[in-house]
Amino acid sequence: MKDFFDEHADRKAWMSLLAKAPNGRVSALLDGAIERPAFTWLRAPEIGSAMVRGRAGATGAPFNLGEITVTRCALTIESGAVGHAYIQGRSKADAEAAALVDALMQTDAAEMLRTNVLEPLRKELEQAKATRAAKAAATKVEFFTMARGED
Amino acid sequence: MYVAVKGGERAIENAHAWLAEERRGDTAVAELGLAQIKEQLKLSVDRVMAEGSLYDPDLAALAIKQSRGDLIEAIFLIRAYRTTMPRFGSSKPVDTGAMACDRRISATFKDLPGGQVLGPTFDYTHRLLDFKLAADGEVPETAMRKADAGHVPHVTKFLNQEGLIEESPQDDTAPPDLTREPLEMPANRASRLQALARADEGFTLGLAYSTQRGYGRNHAFVGELRIGAVPVEMDIPELGFAVEIGEVTLTECETVNQFKGSKTEPPQFTRGYGLVFGQSERKAISMALVDRALRWKELGEDFENAPAQDAEFVLYHADNIQATGFLEHIKLPHYVDFQSELELVRKLRREAVSAQVQEAAE
Known part of the structure; x- marks a missing residue:
C-alpha cells in the first residue's frame, strides 16, 4: 500500500512541476535531453478551464473564486506508457512536451529525464521563488521602541 | 409591429x-x-x-x-x-496559509510571527509625479535578505487562543456556481463571495466606504492582508489522484470586526473575508467589508436599511458587465419604442388641452 502511494506521490510531484513551467521551457529541456519518441494521441491537446476555489475566512466553506486556463492532453508511446498533461495556460505544444515527459518517466529513460528535465526545472522555479522571498524579507519591518521622557 | x-x-x-x-x-x-x-x-x-x-x-x-x-x-x-471554454473541473480550495507571501501585514497585531512584510507597495510613497520615469527606465537595485523558511500562518490562527475571534470551521459543502446557475435570493455566503470576487472594484469600494461612514457600520480592522502565489490543485479523474495544475497570485484580506454580541452570538470579534485574483488590496479590503456587512442576519444583527447590508441590492448591481450591458443598451436604436411614447405624449397633450377648453367654456 505504501509503495502504491509513493509511486503516486512521485508522479504527482513531476506532473505538478511540469504544470507550472514557463512557456516553452519543458520543450527546450526535453529536446536538449532526448530525441522525442513517436507517439499516438489518446486525447489531442485541448484548451479549457478549471474553477479555482477558495474558503470563506480562509478555512471555512468553499466558494468559487474564478477560473484559470488549462491545457490537457494524453498520449501513448511505443513502450505502451501513457503520458498525461494538465498544465496552466493555453500552450498545446507545452502540453504535448509535458505529456511526453510524463510517459517517458515511466520508462528506462526516467533517471536521465529526472536529471536533465525535472531537476533543472525544479531548481529554476525554486530559484525564482527564493529571489522573491528574499526581496519580500528585505521589506520586513524591524520595530524598535524609542525611550521617551526623563525616567 | x-x-x-x-x-x-x-x-x-x-x-x-x-x-x-x-x-x-x-x-x-x-x-x-x-x-x-x-x-x-x-x-x-x-x-x-x-x-x-x-x-x-x-x-x-x-x-x-x-x-x-x-x-x-x-x-x-x-x-x-x-464562455467558449470547456470546464475540466474544479480545484481543491486553495490553501492561502501556504501562500508564498510578497506582502503580509496586520493592522491589529504589531509583533506577529512572520513579521510585517511590506512588499512592493504604493503605501508610504509621497504620491508625487516621478518625472524620472518619463526620462528613462532605470530602476534601483532591489534589496534582498535571507528569508525565513516555511509557511507564514494566518494571524487569527495563533492569536485566537482566548477564543475572542469568531472561527471559520472547515466545511466541505460544494458551493453553488454563478456561472452555471443564476444567482438566487437569499444567497448563501459562498454565492455572495463568488459574486463579490468578480464584482466591480469601484462599486465594491463605494459600498465598503459607506459602511465606514455609518451605513451599516461594523468597525472593521484589517486583521491581515497578504499577497502572494498559491498552487492550484485539482483531482484528475483519469489518474485517480490530484496534481497541481498551476499557480495563481491572490490578494487576501481578513477583517476583524467589533461585535457587541447578539441574541445568538457572544461578544467577540467577527470576521469579513476578501479574496481576489492578482494584486489588488483595495478590492480585497472592500470585499471583506461588504462580506461582513452582508452577514448581519447570520450574526443576529439588526438590518439598518443600509445598502451594503442588502444582499439583493449589492449582488444584483455589483457586476459591471451586467450593468454595462443594460445601461449601454439604451443608446442602441429604440426608434419604434420612442415613436409610441411620442404618440402617447401627443395624445395626453391633446386631452389636457381639450379638458382646459371645456373647463373654460363651463
Whole structure:
C-alpha cells in the first residue's frame, strides 16, 4: 500500500512541476535531453478551464473564486506508457512536451529525464521563488521602541 | 409591429476600421506589445483577470490592448472568451496559509510571527509625479535578505487562543456556481463571495466606504492582508489522484470586526473575508467589508436599511458587465419604442388641452 502511494506521490510531484513551467521551457529541456519518441494521441491537446476555489475566512466553506486556463492532453508511446498533461495556460505544444515527459518517466529513460528535465526545472522555479522571498524579507519591518521622557 | 431598418452596414464597417486606426494611434510611436502590458501594466492585468473571472495574464493583456485600455471593455472580452471554454473541473480550495507571501501585514497585531512584510507597495510613497520615469527606465537595485523558511500562518490562527475571534470551521459543502446557475435570493455566503470576487472594484469600494461612514457600520480592522502565489490543485479523474495544475497570485484580506454580541452570538470579534485574483488590496479590503456587512442576519444583527447590508441590492448591481450591458443598451436604436411614447405624449397633450377648453367654456 505504501509503495502504491509513493509511486503516486512521485508522479504527482513531476506532473505538478511540469504544470507550472514557463512557456516553452519543458520543450527546450526535453529536446536538449532526448530525441522525442513517436507517439499516438489518446486525447489531442485541448484548451479549457478549471474553477479555482477558495474558503470563506480562509478555512471555512468553499466558494468559487474564478477560473484559470488549462491545457490537457494524453498520449501513448511505443513502450505502451501513457503520458498525461494538465498544465496552466493555453500552450498545446507545452502540453504535448509535458505529456511526453510524463510517459517517458515511466520508462528506462526516467533517471536521465529526472536529471536533465525535472531537476533543472525544479531548481529554476525554486530559484525564482527564493529571489522573491528574499526581496519580500528585505521589506520586513524591524520595530524598535524609542525611550521617551526623563525616567 | 417590427420594422427592420437596413443601411447601417457600410457605416459600421467604416467605424470599426477607424476604431482600429485610433487604437493604433500615431504610427510614429512604437506599437505596444502584449509582453509590455503584462509586465508593466500588471495591476490593470490583475483587475481584468479578477473581474473577468479568468486568470490568464496573456489573455488579459490582449484584452487591454484590444479595448484601448478601457478595463471594463477588456473585462467584457474576457467574460465572453471564458464562455467558449470547456470546464475540466474544479480545484481543491486553495490553501492561502501556504501562500508564498510578497506582502503580509496586520493592522491589529504589531509583533506577529512572520513579521510585517511590506512588499512592493504604493503605501508610504509621497504620491508625487516621478518625472524620472518619463526620462528613462532605470530602476534601483532591489534589496534582498535571507528569508525565513516555511509557511507564514494566518494571524487569527495563533492569536485566537482566548477564543475572542469568531472561527471559520472547515466545511466541505460544494458551493453553488454563478456561472452555471443564476444567482438566487437569499444567497448563501459562498454565492455572495463568488459574486463579490468578480464584482466591480469601484462599486465594491463605494459600498465598503459607506459602511465606514455609518451605513451599516461594523468597525472593521484589517486583521491581515497578504499577497502572494498559491498552487492550484485539482483531482484528475483519469489518474485517480490530484496534481497541481498551476499557480495563481491572490490578494487576501481578513477583517476583524467589533461585535457587541447578539441574541445568538457572544461578544467577540467577527470576521469579513476578501479574496481576489492578482494584486489588488483595495478590492480585497472592500470585499471583506461588504462580506461582513452582508452577514448581519447570520450574526443576529439588526438590518439598518443600509445598502451594503442588502444582499439583493449589492449582488444584483455589483457586476459591471451586467450593468454595462443594460445601461449601454439604451443608446442602441429604440426608434419604434420612442415613436409610441411620442404618440402617447401627443395624445395626453391633446386631452389636457381639450379638458382646459371645456373647463373654460363651463
